[in-house]
Amino acid sequence: MASQDVAVRIRDVSHQFGEEGQAHYVRALADTSLDVARGELLCLIGPSGCGKSTLLNVIGGLMTPTAGTVHVGGTPVRGPLPREIAFVFQENALFPWSTVSENVVLGMMFQGVPRAERAERARNALAAVGLADFADHYPGQLSGGMRQRAALARALSLQTGILLMDEPFGALDEQTRMILGEDLSVLLSRTEKTIVFVTHSLGEAVFLADRVAVFSARPGTIKEVISVDEPHPRNPEFVTSEKFHALRNRLYTLLHDEIRKTVSAERGRDNAAAGEGAR
Amino acid sequence: MTPRASRRDRILSRIVQLAFVGGVLALWYLATARWGVSHLLLPNPVRVWDQLKDVLASGEFVPDLRITLTELAVAFAISSISGVTLGYLLSRSQFLIRVFEPLLAGIYSIPIILFLPLYVLFFGLGPASKIALGATISFFPVVLATVAGFGYVERIYVVAARSMGASGFQLFRWVLLPAALPVILTGLRMGFIVALLSILGSETIASLAGLGHRIVHLAEAMETARMFAYIAFAVAIAALLNFVVTLIEARGRR
């Protein structure tokens, strides 16, 4: 890939939590390398605990990896880059004490957007996600789906080149996920953003992504990268197509063994812990 | 339960309540007026009412009330400012929280009023000892609530704000403070109530002035009817202050 086309360059990133021998020692990532092309939507998918969220945080500068480097637009990442990277978290990160539009404005204030521009940008962002009528509501008054829309609006209003989304629809029901996924695809076809999107859902990955990076079980590394060659905005009928099924099946095959490995590793740990407790 | 049955029950409960209160008042009246209980022990309720009217009309209560309220205001000002400040500083480090929080909670669990004689020894019988003890006792609920409020802000909000580039001050002003405020307000309310109770208590036990002292003075002078009037007055003042601070707390929580 030509270097101007690379938005994020990840090289040999490894990360561990804690020291070897400690109870909470975990090797989350092992020697992960990847190039994220400018303007693409890349999905990270893998079994629980495979390190995909960790990698996302490393890319965004919220964590320093124990080894390896990440470069965004040529510069190495050493901390949060609020002007280049915006986040949408799975956990609800909207401030419950502020209204939806206040939340969006606060985000811009943190980033350093001049006061005069904030109101207009907030209005546009909320309109883009379909929440224009709920600007003065508090997060507690909204459904889960609407809260995540608001979180997305906040991220969009920051007008960064890169958007990192960590299972943003994870806490929502199937139907809401579908709708939000379709809306996201429409939204993205209008922007030039580079998006890295972590998900558990195979269907979601195939529907949204230009490329899907499949992770192995812990310690996570990228097993394979699959391309989804389909223009944005994705037609809802794409989901019923042969191509979709083929891709989804491929993901399933790749993931199935890794998921099994994760579950038996967890069972082994639980048994060991129970055995120790019984003693 | 059917709506009609529950409505009937509610009315019945209300009747029982009123009957109970009315019965107590009736017993009181009969005991003093008919059954010959000494008016030095239990004054006639009518006389108590007259005494209360007299106290209010003559303004006799003003100097004592002023002293009590001044002591309360100063004590609470001291404890709230120091409590919130220290609480915020402690909350900045999980280690500090783990060291000091059990210590503070432990001290607060004993009746600190026990130290009143020490304060009297040190500050004398005047307002200073009441203020000092009141500030000491009410410091604890304030500092504990402040530590709890600032120290346990959901991590995700801090992370999100940091990811958007919030400075230290912005983080405090727009994330930590609004998140912690409801808890802190509750702590301040509890501190206020506790300050009032401790001041009334220390005025009762060792003082030369103030509402608590006035009640004791009347007891010693065997002016039981007037004492009852002052007790009613003091309870009413306490209830009013309680009501006001609860309202302020509720408003602050939006």
Place this chain on the structure above:
Amino acid sequence: MTQSVPEAVASKAGAARRAPPRAGLMRVVRRHPAIARLAVIAALLLLWEIAARDWVDPMFLSPPSRVIGSLGAVFRTPGVPAALQITFFELAVAFVISVAIGLALGLLLGLSRFSRASFMPIVLLLYGTPQITILPLFILYFGIGAASKIAFGVSHGIFPIIVIIAAGVQNLKPILLTSARSMGASRWQLFRWVIFPHMIPSFFAGMRLGMTGVLLGVLLAELYVSTAGIGYFTTLFTQNFDPTRLLGLISLLAVMAIVLNEIVRRAEVHFGRWRAE
């Protein structure tokens, strides 16, 4: 499992700013905050020692070394051991009476929705009034002896017990009663095997707050007027400007209060174990 990602992020961000802690001593202290706590207490005692020796008039404050050294003298002061016993006796009796009355009334209000609707507002009203204002009345009615201290203690102790036990009985999930009844349980069996065990944690929680109330009530009454209890001696030592013995006596009382509180707290933890909270 591992700490959540946001936690890791926040702590990593913090760690990146701090200098790495000195290996050895600092790491041990960080892992055991109790050590730091003891250090803080020691530092405060040291401050007290210096302040009492060098900064403050000995008429008003006594250093801990002297206070501890003269604890013996406090005990030898005629009447003090008896006074401590009397105070302990007052506390014990007041506590037992509070628990007995509080349990009875709490159960009554908890089990009967009607009595609860009728009388709980009155209980809460009384619970919320500043009882210190009627302390002189208690003395008037019960005299200046132990009876008034016990009565004032009971008056402070019963209300939290009633409220907590009533709440504890009340929040029993109806489904538990329903399923027991469906298996044929009699009224007695329902009480003995469903309601009673459910209520035990609330009982101990109520006792804990009841003990706090009793301590407050008895000690307040003692400080107010006392002819043979510890209140007599606190007044005596205060009037004689004897901070050494005053501090000694108050420390003993504080220790007594801590021990009693700790006993009920442990009982609560032990018996409330099945509660997940």
